[in-house]
């Protein structure tokens with residue numbers, strides 16, 4: 183995720199017993215696929231080889247003898263749990279039995295689970311050169327070796343050049359408040375909320391896509407391309423996605439009988455066309471002088487300073503910009519959705535934010551220059567990322583060579599997961615970790631308090647963004663986008679649980695690897711008649727993105743009503759929360 187980067191977290195299911203997943207009659211599916219595939223000679227040879235390798239690894243052929251004094255990690259054996267946040271809870275609970283680091287070997291692949299920030303830093307930061315590869319993804323076969331998706335790329339010279347380019351364009355944009363685009367989109371978003379408050383979840387997603395579309399290509403309409411591409415990719419890299427993510431041996435089927443390979447090829451083609459079109463459009467607008475500042479101009483501009491920009495060819499630049507942009511929707515969408523949940527559960531916090539906003543900003547919306555003067559607003563963003571992580575399982579780091587840590591053997595090729603959910607709840611660091619308490623960053627009574635409050639809290643080095651050389655380059659953008667949009671929302675709206683509601687969701691997120699609170703009914707009203715008028719006077723252009731059927735002119739236009747006429751759910755990613763008939767029981771500490 184980002185964390186489509188997180189997508190890689192999917193991989194820990196990859197070698198599991200699929201029967202542990204609901205609605206999947208695995209043995210029958212597997213048997214019939216195997217039998218029909220056997221009628222194809224190449225497939226028969228391929229599948230037989232794969233099964234032989236799997237059998238060998240299950241029976242333990244090729245086990246390595248450890249050097250003297252080196253011991254194997256505590257080893258868990260068991261089937262994969264449900265995907266999504268449940269997996270973070272399941273693997274998290276096992277640390278009580280095994281300690282801060284343990285292994286789980288399934289079908290020949292070693293997964294390593296890490297419980298603490300300290301161990302994560304020891305491995306992913308201090309030994310980052312050994313721990314910086316990514317793993318293959320069954321439904322997105324080839325994505326690791328490809329040149330298209332930066333967050334999921336193998337460690338390579340190409341990855342290094344892409345990452346340098348990413349740092350270069352971020353460094354240009356960050357001091358310029360991302361060319362002013364978040365501020366423009368904040369106004370449009372609060373106007374849309376005034377007109378259709380019940381569609382708040384859609385407004386948050388659309389906000390993220392328009393903002394990053396503008397930053398990347400100087401036009402919010404390009405965000406539509408990302409809205410179209412992301413859901414399919416997010417599902418493809420999630421265990422809860424296509425069947426092949428559970429029956430991973432199917433990734434060895436040849437393309438002509440693999441529906442997944444065909445659909446991956448189509449998805450890749452569509453993504454490439456989107457990124458080429460957007461980059462070409464910037465070039466055309468540059469010719470006529472009709473272009474706003476954005477990342478793409480940095481690459482096209484012959485005179486732009488920063489040699490790194492020129493190290494990428496056209497295909498590479500299109501994908502470095504595109505694939506770094508699409509992660510900004512689901513990841514930032516996570517804390518934006520959690521904001522509405524927190525305001526309903528903790529109604530005492532909003533007036534405190536509003537007091538600070540009124541005092542510092544008066545009648546205008548919070549802006550980048552207010553950051554040092556608004557610790558409560560910064561604490562809100564910091565705590566939101568901790569309370570409901572966008573990527574609860576982080577993004578796996580794969581080892582490039584064998585290693586020994588505290589006397590334990592860690593093999594080359596192990597898929598290492600820092601459990602971000604758990605790390606964000608380390609009891610000594612975060613008392614009452616299950617609660618949303620922004621004061622923990624502002625009150626010296628809490629261990630997380632740090633001075634000066636003009637600087638702390640901030641998101642630099644926050645564990646939400648991962649570790650080491652694979653760490654997220656999107657921290658500054660996330661920080662500015664959340665600070666200013668949370669600020670804009672609190673400046674003009676009262677946001678609370680609807681009158682008469684006796685139930686709210688607590689930890690309900692969709693099952694994909696970048697998680698997001700499911701939308702639920704929220705009462706959103708202007709704080710006063712004066713505020714309502716202020717929105718009408720100052721936020722006139724709502725910039726609606728979704729189109730009705732007769733407005734559609736491009737293949738990227740996103741329909742206001744999805745195919746079956748139902749409201750926007752972002753292709754099933756933002757499906758509304760439904761109250762369960764039997765109250766849900768959460769594990770301890772959730």
Ligand code: HEM
Nearest residue numbers: 184185187333510513572577647648649652653654656660
């Ligand atoms: C709430 C917001 C975000 C969160 C929680 C987040 C989290 C993460 C995490 C956990 C990783 C993996 C780090 C690791 O492997 O240790 C990552 C990688 C990445 N993120 Fe973010 N991210 C966010 C926003 C963004 C934004 C706004 C962008 C760009 C516009 C971005 C671009 C990337 C890229 C390109 C990578 C891949 C880095 C690599 O593989 O070397 N992220 N992010």
